[in-house]
Amino acid sequence: MRVLVTGGAGFIGSNTVFALLAAGHQVLVIDDLSTGRSDNLNPRAEFRRLDILDDEVPSLVADFAPEAIVHLAAQASVAASVSDPERDRAVNAEGTRRIAAAGRAAGARRIISASSAAVYGEPEHIPLTETARKSPASPYGASKLEAEALLAEELAGTGTDFASFRFANVYGPRQDATGEGGVVAIFSDRMRRNEPPVIFGDGTQTRDFIYVGDVVAALLAAIDAPAPLAKPGPDGPAYNISTGQRTSVNQLIMSMRAASRYFGPVETLPPREGDILHSALDPSKAYDVFGWRANVELDTGLAMTWRWFAAQG
Ligand SMILES: NC(=O)c1ccc[n+]([C@@H]2O[C@H](COP(=O)([O-])OP(=O)(O)OC[C@H]3O[C@@H](n4cnc5c(N)ncnc54)[C@H](O)[C@@H]3O)[C@@H](O)[C@H]2O)c1
Numbered sequence: 001m002r003v004l005v006t007g008g009a010g011f012i013g014s015n016t017v018f019a020l021l022a023a024g025h026q027v028l029v030i031d032d033l034s035t036g037r038s039d040n041l042n043p044r045a046e047f048r049r050l051d052i053l054d055d056e057v058p059s060l061v062a063d064f065a066p067e068a069i070v071h072l073a074a075q076a077s078v079a080a081s082v083s084d085p086e087r088d089r090a091v092n093a094e095g096t097r098r099i100a101a102a103g104r105a106a107g108a109r110r111i112i113s114a115s116s117a118a119v120y121g122e123p124e125h126i127p128l129t130e131t132a133r134k135s136p137a138s139p140y141g142a143s144k145l146e147a148e149a150l151l152a153e154e155l156a157g158t159g160t161d162f163a164s165f166r167f168a169n170v171y172g173p174r175q176d177a178t179g180e181g182g183v184v185a186i187f188s189d190r191m192r193r194n195e196p197p198v199i200f201g202d203g204t205q206t207r208d209f210i211y212v213g214d215v216v217a218a219l220l221a222a223i224d225a226p227a228p229l230a231k232p233g234p235d236g237p238a239y240n241i242s243t244g245q246r247t248s249v250n251q252l253i254m255s256m257r258a259a260s261r262y263f264g265p266v267e268t269l270p271p272r273e274g275d276i277l278h279s280a281l282d283p284s285k286a287y288d289v290f291g292w293r294a295n296v297e298l299d300t301g302l303a304m305t306w307r308w309f310a311a312q313g
């Protein structure tokens with residue numbers, strides 16, 4: 001199948017591209033390399049360095065004529081969304097609308113677009129199901145929620161099936177450990193340098209950590225799913241891509257010590273304002289509709305992640 005991957009030079013994108021190529025698909029990557037890295041690019045995929053908002057994108061998509069699109073390109077930093085909400089909204093909301101329109105015009109059969117647990121904000125009940133209250137706590141969460149609505153607006157009732165995947169906290173090889181990278185990447189990088197990881201608060205806060213290999217498996221299962229993914233109703237095309245498990249940062253540190261053999265100190269700082277205390281997303285809808293569930297245990301995923309970070313020299 002011909003598959004367009006936007007954001008294919010990023011963390012989740014590059015892991016997705018490798019898996020698509022290994023499964024025999026033909027891949028075009030569109031990425032502006034704003035946070036992605038050229039080292040992450042697979043030479044067997046076609047690559048165009050372009051902003052998804054560039055006017056050239058629709059004709060490029062039309063020429064490639066993808067059967068499926070995995071849309072991962074985004075302004076993915078919460079902090080950057082606060083400092084420049086206009087850019088965040090342009091890339092995440094308008095960018096998604098344009099990719100959807102370009103895909104439909106090019107005859108794509110299905111578009112899977114990356115959304116986020118950030119659309120929910122502070123949870124009322126855990127684990128969160130797709131229909132839970134949406135109360136984004138950042139411009140990033142709001143732009144992802146708007147992107148979901150625009151995707152539906154462009155594609156509902158057309159020949160292009162679609163879904164928004166609300167990823168929980170994804171971790172794994174090739175995650176960026178600088179800036180706002182995920183906590184597993186940041187801790188792995190600190191432990192690799194024999195520097196103490198820093199915990200905000202008492203470490204009892206919990207998150208739903210999902211291994212990138214499981215996320216990639218969800219994307220591959222979704223592009224091949226025989227039944228439509230865009231179910232009717234407001235959250236019909238939305239799917240939590242998560243484990244449903246809550247892991248505290250303290251538990252995470254313990255598992256990472258086992259993987260890395262780092263037994264040095266851990267630093268603590270006061271909790272960050274606005275951080276959600278507990279989060280977990282119920283993934284059962286994805287299983288019911290297209291038969292996917294996460295199957296990499298946290299200890300196994302952390303060990304694979306550690307091996308990658310340790311090999312970075
Ligand atoms: N990593 C997570 O835990 C997580 C959680 C929830 C949602 N997501 C979403 O998953 C997707 C992938 O995230 P990631 O963690 O791999 O982040 P990433 O920053 O590694 O990847 C994003 C990629 O998109 C590219 N990009 C950004 N703006 C672009 C633009 N305007 N035009 C073209 N390319 C552009 C970047 O260069 C990068 O390669 C994003 O949509 C993100 O919001 C990630």
